[in-house]
Amino acid sequence: MQTIAALITFAADRGPTKGERKGPLQHINVNYRWETRPAPEVMAELKAAVAEHPQNIVNHLRLARFQYVFGRRGRAVECYGRALELQQDSLEAGLGIAHVMADTGERRGAFDRLSEMLERKSKWCFFRTDELSPQALTEDFVQLFNKLHSELDVRNRPLLHTSSRQSSAKVGRNDTCPCGSGKKYKKCCGDTRASMVH
Numbered sequence: 001m002q003t004i005a006a007l008i009t010f011a012a013d014r015g016p017t018k019g020e021r022k023g024p025l026q027h028i029n030v031n032y033r034w035e036t037r038p039a040p041e042v043m044a045e046l047k048a049a050v051a052e053h054p055q056n057i058v059n060h061l062r063l064a065r066f067q068y069v070f071g072r073r074g075r076a077v078e079c080y081g082r083a084l085e086l087q088q089d090s091l092e093a094g095l096g097i098a099h100v101m102a103d104t105g106e107r108r109g110a111f112d113r114l115s116e117m118l119e120r121k122s123k124w125c126f127f128r129t130d131e132l133s134p135q136a137l138t139e140d141f142v143q144l145f146n147k148l149h150s151e152l153d154v155r156n157r158p159l160l161h162t163s164s165r166q167s168s169a170k171v172g173r174n175d176t177c178p179c180g181s182g183k184k185y186k187k188c189c190g191d192t193r194a195s196m197v198h
Helices: 002-013 039-052 057-069 073-086 091-103 107-119 134-151
Strands: 029-032 035-038
Touching: 029 039, 035 039, 039 057, 057 073, 057 091, 073 091, 091 107, 091 134, 107 134
Parallel strands: none
Antiparallel strands: 029 035
16 A cells, blocks of 8 residues: 555656646556457446446446445445346346455356346346347356366356356347346447437
């Protein structure tokens, strides 16, 4: 903690050079939606999107992922939890919480959560398909499940194999949105304009 505090103080005390912004986060840039931008700007945009469109699950998932990447595990769980309130079978939200649990030492809880999700595999929904393919998400699920399975020495469940990676519950643009609004997905959670992230 002292090292982090010292680095922040050092960055703040250096003062801006020509064209730089002042502040401890001035050097933190992220690759977000195919462009490099300052992290505080992206965070503010994601929070604004959630505030303006609280029923848009994509906004919650994007903010949750951003929080997770920056080590804000508790905030990530809150955001993933809100996404699950909108759609209980969002694979990204459930898997995100399982990752946080595994990262923080709750390996058994993470494995149990994944096992429960596996029972509902036919209902899995995918939302950020423009950024993360369903195949990549299910591969991540299989990898975490098998890793925890080995670490916990689980004997009453088999390891997952490549056939477990197939999923049939992708949300089509013209399907009814899984959030329960009654609108088509492309006019609701799949509307990239409503998500405020271009």
